Amino acid sequence: MCAAAARRGRVAADEPVATTPGAQRQILTDSSAMTNKLFKTDAEWKKELTPEQYRVLREKDTERAFTGEYWNHHQPGIYRCAGCGAVLFASDAKFDSGCGWPSFDKPMAANAVGEAVDHSHLLHRTEVLCARCGGHLGHVFDDGPKETTGLRYCINSASLKFEGTNSAATTGKKK
Numbered sequence: 001m002c003a004a005a006a007r008r009g010r011v012a013a014d015e016p017v018a019t020t021p022g023a024q025r026q027i028l029t030d031s032s033a034m035t036n037k038l039f040k041t042d043a044e045w046k047k048e049l050t051p052e053q054y055r056v057l058r059e060k061d062t063e064r065a066f067t068g069e070y071w072n073h074h075q076p077g078i079y080r081c082a083g084c085g086a087v088l089f090a091s092d093a094k095f096d097s098g099c100g101w102p103s104f105d106k107p108m109a110a111n112a113v114g115e116a117v118d119h120s121h122l123l124h125r126t127e128v129l130c131a132r133c134g135g136h137l138g139h140v141f142d143d144g145p146k147e148t149t150g151l152r153y154c155i156n157s158a159s160l161k162f163e164g165t166n167s168a169a170t171t172g173k174k175k
């Protein structure tokens, strides 16, 4: 335990958030911690993404609940990053959280996503980013299914691109 933090009675703003049981979760405090990075200029992203994808992935916007393409989507397959195509989540990790955004209890691989502390909107949240391109995906909370990880990766549909099992030649995961 950090004695200094205990004396202060709160966690310092720059300390990683420990919301959970996920020991292998990757905390990113800046983009340099990302591996296998993909860098593009803002102009390139703007040209390649739809306006909504750009707002969410590059400007950290949040789509309105119950409006995205995947919040009520139940097909088997994988979800890739809409920005760079990296494989992020599998359909078998998706669950119905009732929150209006696609919810997963874990990423496809521990290093597929990174995390950063987010103090925007006067909240203390853990942002989830694509580990490859740094695109904003959503946030992770510790109110997920207790019988699995206890985590809820609350992800914007606009950050994702679904690929059905039939078209996913290599998912790296067997049912």
Ligand code: FE
Pocket: 081, 082, 083, 084, 085, 086, 130, 131, 132, 133, 134, 135
């Ligand atoms: Fe990406």
